[in-house]
Amino acid sequence: MNIMKKLIVAIDGPAGAGKSTVARIAAQRLCYAYIDTGAMYRAVTWKVMRCQVAVDDAEVVARTAGTIDLRLEYSCEGTKVYVDSTDVTEAIRTPEVSQLVSVIAQNGGVRAAMVDLQRKLAADGGVVMDGRDIGTHVVPAADVKIFLTASIEERANRRWLELTAKGFKVKLDELKAEIASRDKADCEREISPLVQADDAVVIDTTNLSIAQAVDKIIGLCEGIDGGL
Ligand code: DC
Numbered sequence: 401m402n403i404m405k406k407l408i409v410a411i412d413g414p415a416g417a418g419k420s421t422v423a424r425i426a427a428q429r430l431c432y433a434y435i436d437t438g439a440m441y442r443a444v445t446w447k448v449m450r451c452q453v454a455v456d457d458a459e460v461v462a463r464t465a466g467t468i469d470l471r472l473e474y475s476c477e478g479t480k481v482y483v484d485s486t487d488v489t490e491a492i493r494t495p496e497v498s499q500l501v502s503v504i505a506q507n508g509g510v511r512a513a514m515v516d517l518q519r520k521l522a523a524d525g526g527v528v529m530d531g532r533d534i535g536t537h538v539v540p541a542a543d544v545k546i547f548l549t550a551s552i553e554e555r556a557n558r559r560w561l562e563l564t565a566k567g568f569k570v571k572l573d574e575l576k577a578e579i580a581s582r583d584k585a586d587c588e589r590e591i592s593p594l595v596q597a598d599d600a601v602v603i604d605t606t607n608l609s610i611a612q613a614v615d616k617i618i619g620l621c622e623g624i625d626g627g628l
Contacts, residue, residue, distance in 0.1 A: 406432070406525030407621055410534035410542035414594060415582050416555030417548045418605045419530040422613045424478055427528040429618055433474050435521050437531035437538070439481050440514050441505040442492035443470050447483050448504060449496065455503055462509020470517065495568060499578070502585040511591050533592035535600050544620050545600040548613065554606045555579055 409432070411423045420436055427434035444465045453460050471482040480489045491497070504510055518538045522529055531538070535545035550558075556576035563570045586594040596602065601620060605613050 405543075405624070406527075407543040407624060408522050408525050408539050408541075409528040409544045409546070409617065409621065410539055410597075410600075411528065411530040411546045411548055411617075412532055412534050412536070412594065412597070412600065413530075413546075413548035414555065414586065415579050416559050417550045418558070418610060418613060419548050421610055422548060422605070422617065423528045423530040425610065425614045426617045428476060429614065430526075430528065430621060432526045432528050433521070434479055435472065435518065435527055435529040436479055436481075437514065437518055437529060437534065438501075439472070439479065439492060440470060440517065441510070442497050442501050443481050443483050443488055444468060444510055444514070445497050445501045445504045446488050446492050449500065455500065458507055458509065461504060461507050462513070465507070465510040465513040468513075472521075493566075495563070495570065498582075502582050502589075506585065506589045506591070508591050515592075532586055532594040535597040536595060537592045540597070543624050544617070545597050546617060546620070547596040547600040547602045549602065549604050550606040552576060552579060552583070 409426065409430075411419050413419050420438070423436070424434045447468055448455065448461055448464055451464060453464055455461065469484045473480040473482065480487060481492060482488065515538055518529065521527065522539050529539070535542055553576070556572060556579050559575050559579065560570060560572045603613055603616055
């Protein structure tokens, strides 16, 4: 693809709307780096658990994030996540990490450290970055802003299929409750809550295939003056 300008594509939305899958494929098609900011908060959570830091000790949790050696390695298969040279790509997806991550993501020091890193990663453009506050806070000047969403039933169902395929035994109604509680925590937290940016384009994936959602995003990039 002939890329004139290296765009910054910000994709925000609630858990399970398909952000990671759609963002990863869009990044591949654009030959851009894919930056999964949720994975960054998960990596901090993994380290907090690993170091047996008390989750309610905000200062120590923030220090853990401030000193973490967090590395994202991009390839066609996706992004590998390393913490202090340990490959945590799979470990950060366990239900234990999922349950704790929204608490860790509410910590102001953790957010400051991650946002700083995210801005550095986006600085030169040519990135698709997904999360909750990318278009509103991390890179408000992003060239393309998407708010990707889907019904809670559909999001719970997708998470159930994903976890079941990995061998985890989970109940659909419990997943639905967990996603609802994460939505609440993400939307109601004081710092950088999940809100739709005024200038974001909403894509509801409840009845869309992954390919259709990706096509919409590529179409928006192509529409940017001086873009693709
Ligand atoms: O997208 P995910 O489920 O992997 O995100 C994990 C958690 O991190 C989720 O509780 C929301 C939080 N998060 C955040 O607060 N800000 C971001 N930019 C990305 C994720």
